[in-house]
Ligand SMILES: O=C(CO)COP(=O)(O)O
């Protein structure tokens with residue numbers, strides 16, 4: 001499958017499962033110096049694999065239709081994370097709900113409820129509200145992405161990187177399910193993983209298997 005076909009297949013799957021809706025969300029894949037990104041105003045449910053936009057890591061539009069208004073965010077993540085091969089942004093409902101909560105710890109929005117959340121996502125910070133496409137968020141996004149795989153845009157939604165598209169998809173789905181669990185558990189006495197359990201999982205993830 002070409003990268004364009006992979007992006008279209010993932011978009012269709014995310015859309016079909018209600019992980020994003022309408023004409024929201026955007027997906028990109030890095031290929032060397034070029035980044036293939038979904039066009040602005042596209043439905044992730046109906047992407048044309050041959051009709052994607054091309055930008056560079058500075059966010060410049062190189063080819064194809066006008067890129068996503070969040071292309072600058074994707075470019076910022078690629079500059080910050082040399083190992084990132086893909087970036088996904090969704091308006092996934094439970095993650096967006098968490099991004100609207102008052103009183104979150106902006107350094108770490110969700111507790112480590114499950115092992116897979118720790119293994120696939122890690123610590124997720126909250127970036128302050130900016131209107132969609134407001135490129136003044138770029139420098140903070142770039143600094144944040146250096147040591148975070150994922151971040152949450154306040155009153156908006158998640159942005160998640162991965163070594164490749166399937167890793168980015170796994171991580172953003174894990175984040176969405178953890179946000180759902182967090183909201184489901186509201187009002188229940190909850191026992192997240194303790195710091196030793198979290199540290200052991202982080203060590204294990206660093207050990208090549
Ligand atoms: O999610 C979106 C904005 O945050 C969708 O915008 P684009 O259609 O420009 O990608």
Ligand SMILES: [Zn+2]
Pocket residue numbers: 024025089090091132156157
């Ligand atoms: Zn958005």
